Amino acid sequence: MNATAETTKLTKKDFESDQDVRWCPGCGDYMVLAQVQHLLPSLGIARENFVFISGIGCSSRFPYYMNTYGMHSIHGRAPAIASGLKLARPELSVWVVTGDGDALAIGGNHFIHAMRRNFDLKIILLNNRIYGLTKGQYSPTTELGKKTKSTPMGSIDRPFNPIALALGAGASFVARTVDNDLEHIRKVLARAALHKGTAFVEVFQNCMVFNDGAYGAVTDKATRHDARLVLEHGKPMVFGKQKDRGIRLRGFEPEVVQLGEGGVTEADLLVHDEQGANRALACLLSEFELPRFPVPIGVFRAVTEPTYDERNAQLQELARATKGRGDLSRLLSSGDTWTIESSETRSATWP
Amino acid sequence: MALMINDTCVNCAVCEPECPNGAISAGDSIFVIDPDKCTECVGYFAESQCLDVCPVECIVPNPQRPETREQLQRKFEQLLAI
Numbered sequence: 475m476n477a478t479a480e481t482t483k484l485t486k487k488d489f490e491s492d493q494d495v496r497w498c499p500g501c502g503d504y505m506v507l508a509q510v511q512h513l514l515p516s517l518g519i520a521r522e523n524f525v526f527i528s529g530i531g532c533s534s535r536f537p538y539y540m541n542t543y544g545m546h547s548i549h550g551r552a553p554a555i556a557s558g559l560k561l562a563r564p565e566l567s568v569w570v571v572t573g574d575g576d577a578l579a580i581g582g583n584h585f586i587h588a589m590r591r592n593f594d595l596k597i598i599l600l601n602n603r604i605y606g607l608t609k610g611q612y613s614p615t616t617e618l619g620k621k622t623k624s625t626p627m628g629s630i631d632r633p634f635n636p637i638a639l640a641l642g643a644g645a646s647f648v649a650r651t652v653d654n655d656l657e658h659i660r661k662v663l664a665r666a667a668l669h670k671g672t673a674f675v676e677v678f679q680n681c682m683v684f685n686d687g688a689y690g691a692v693t694d695k696a697t698r699h700d701a702r703l704v705l706e707h708g709k710p711m712v713f714g715k716q717k718d719r720g721i722r723l724r725g726f727e728p729e730v731v732q733l734g735e736g737g738v739t740e741a742d743l744l745v746h747d748e749q750g751a752n753r754a755l756a757c758l759l760s761e762f763e764l765p766r767f768p769v770p771i772g773v774f775r776a777v778t779e780p781t782y783d784e785r786n787a788q789l790q791e792l793a794r795a796t797k798g799r800g801d802l803s804r805l806l807s808s809g810d811t812w813t814i815e816s817s818e819t820r821s822a823t824w825p
Numbered sequence: 826m827a828l829m830i831n832d833t834c835v836n837c838a839v840c841e842p843e844c845p846n847g848a849i850s851a852g853d854s855i856f857v858i859d860p861d862k863c864t865e866c867v868g869y870f871a872e873s874q875c876l877d878v879c880p881v882e883c884i885v886p887n888p889q890r891p892e893t894r895e896q897l898q899r900k901f902e903q904l905l906a907i
Binding site for chain 1: 854
């Protein structure tokens with residue numbers, strides 16, 4: 475990275491733009507913005523080397539509020555633009571901020587390919603399970619049965635599970651956090667920032683106006699200990715206010731067990747492994763939903779895979795080493811080319 | 826009693842412009858209330874303005890700063906005098 479002297483004294487304030495933040499009071503987006511601004515000065519990257527790219531939606535107002543380079547781009551296409559930028563300028567730290575509509579409805583295709591290609595991008599998905607900017611229609615992550623403006627009798631549309639989708643598409647870093655847990659969101663964002671490759675973070679984000687309480691049990695201080703499973707690498711999967719319940723595997727089926735009952739001890743529980751040789755454990759966890767299972771938060775998977783931008787750099791180097799420096803005009807006039815002659819020239823040469 | 830903001834705060838900033846004493850600002854992680862400037866709106870309004878507007882109910886009395894209404898009134902007068 476192109477670190478300059480400025481990086482040593484950057485603070486959160488340096489990343490705040492002069493724009494008025496126009497999200498509704500109480501929106502979870504504010505928390506993500508504040509914590510990203512808090513994180514960036516610690517990365518040792520010059521401010522001019524950060525770029526924030528978004529699509530369309532409430533989430534996608536994010537670049538306006540960052541005092542960095544950025545682009546409020548085309549609906550659903552932020553990953554494509556970010557990938558192109560990373561390819562052209564691999565030294566930049568490129569971040570995508572998107573929402574459940576932007577990433578998973580109109581941008582579903584770009585999303586899966588960003589996960590698959592493993593560009594060195596950070597992709598934050600602010601999932602409020604509703605279309606907020608257009609005032610409350612259901613989104614691809616809206617729960618079955620949910621009544622919204624466009625599903626007055628309850629949604630009959632099976633939702634996407636963003637974590638499972640990212641894992642299925644081959645993402646090398648997949649994590650989930652919640653908008654009202656300061657410590658957790660900071661930890662997860664920091665992990666994502668340090669990951670080499672596409673780092674995907676789903677944030678459970680509350681929309682106060684159109685979908686308030688969508689994550690109630692997982693975020694409410696009174697219930698969250700029982701409703702969520704905090705994933706920690708190398709640690710047994712224990713949850714509950716008293717830390718007295720855990721996850722055990724029976725064949726391919728996970729189950730919730732009570733510690734101390736029927737001789738169950740921590741040694742019987744599943745141990746979290748972010749770096750497993752295969753995605754099975756992460757996929758299994760991604761399926762956990764209330765009320766049968768606690769909702770996992772934290773890093774599901776973090777593995778080191780070659781990035782697209784690294785591979786591209788190697789390819790370019792190899793091409794230069796074997797064929798020398800390229801010459802665009804020679805390339806364009808080489809191979810299967812022909813000359814279109816004017817009728818005058820043709821008549822003159824026609825027998 | 827001066828007020829304080831607890832960790833339920835989502836940084837939405839809606840309280841900041843409402844404070845007549847200018848006691849609220851963005852802190853390192855969440856918004857903070859300067860207890861030396863907070864009068865719970867005594868002197869200005871019958872109700873604490875930040876409490877009224879906070880959408881996530883994260884503003885609570887600061888147990889470190891027990892103050893009576895009279896003390897808050899005096900703080901208000903001192904702040905005006907500055």
